[in-house]
Amino acid sequence: NTALGMPTIFGAVTVCNGATGQPEFILDGPTVTGRRTAALSMLGVRLFHPGAPRAFLVIGTGQQARFHAQAIGQLYPSATLYVKGRTEASEQAFRAHFAQAGVDVTPAHGAAPKEVDVVIAATTSKTPVYDEAARKDRLVIGVGAFTPDAAEIAQDTVRASCVFVDDFAAAREEAGDLLQAGVDWANVRTIGSAVTDGAAHDGGPVLLKTVGSGAWDLAACRVARQMR
Template identity: 30%
Template sequence: MRLFDAAALDGALSYPSLIDILDDAFRSEVVAPKRGQYQIERPGEDPAVLLTMPAWTGPGAEKPYIGTKILSVFFGNGKRNLPGVLGAYLLMDGATGMPLAVMDGNRLTLWRTAAASALASRYLSNPQASHMLMVGSGALAPFIVKAHRAVRPLTDIAIWARRPEAAEAVVVELAKDGIAARATTDLEGEARTADIISCATNATAPLIHGHWLKRDAHLDLIGAFTMQMREADADALHRAHVVVDSAKAIEEGGDVAIAIAEGSYSADKVAGTLADLCHGRIGGHPEGGGITLFKSVGVALEDLAAAVAAWEHGTGG
């Protein structure tokens, strides 16, 4: 059994290759049971969540695989100078059940989350989009920018964070890969002019308001994955052609699910899922322009596809 740490995954995965792989995965036969989500109670401690995300290839797969990601989300880890999300991915042979590899779950999540975001953008955003606003400065931010650059001709990339120094740090990180970006403190001003707005934060109240969005904007909501988290208001949903990565985004994630629960939005207004986009069952970028919105909470088939890509690259398979 092989170990894929962060460096090994970085060496095995790339954009736009992984974006294309996810496109194929969403059109393939993959079984992905409902994500397990468990609250961990620790008296006197901040809340924590355990997530389990299994998936396996369907019976028609030439090379069958099984995979499971286990993640812990400890909201108080910042006080310990530790990441809030930690985990691992186990990849197994789908024909025998034999374990093949254990992979850094955090790094795999960064790669596949950004790839899914860019995949949705490839279908939904203006093909000529050049101005991107990245809202958030966590580990995911550079990956999101890199993935979106692989599908759109971005020439102006702005980074916003609650702490300006954190936004500057993302700018420095991107510069290491030859990507020019700039930090901004004007969230509303940038949001009003951006072609693509990606949000990956732990916000519990809307950061982006629908009336800020220009007519042809694409809003990409990634961070809010619980019913206590929210990055955009209901007005943004009402103004947009809304696509979700899966039904979970309607039932248990932030943003869309919260708006539905409070009665300010209706589930039947959601156009469909990312799989629907990839299959061509629903439309993408509106003809003649229009606001689009993608809400993701994470899909297990994305992890499986990324893990298989890393494994087959690493083994020459």
């Protein structure tokens, strides 16, 4: 599908009345996944990054990367947006796509530019695509890898960070970045707890890892219903 410029996964979300079971509407599955994943990442930026970010780096040029770039362009239009793709051609196509929407995207050559204070890895890579040392002034978000044998973030970076996840049970089964780094799960918090109890941590580097959850699809459906 990638070679054809098509999404890797297709699907539909059917929304039914919880009391009667009557179908109410249907949502495109990949769109729900892309938007709610980007929404969680933007919530992470709000919770774990002090002030408005100056520069983002999105690693990847696929569907998840595009949804994140769209969200960044909407919420942080004054921030610099960098992209790092697997090939120069994929970067150029990504930049051209967003140029049509008035969003300027700059290619990142080599390591993440020093001014980048939010990194979002949105790939299905089996090996780390981000291996820089953890920094307390740089939030790292991993959204692409969702199997135990895949890891976008280097183990040393994970171990040196305060780790938050979207769904604790799912992360323990699917978050290869964390599993391969051997994190102490007793120290891992959920983004939900950060919302409820405050995003307090030791002031050190923060890593937000999301693997997806049906609960977020339900939340997206509720938003869609309110907008009907």
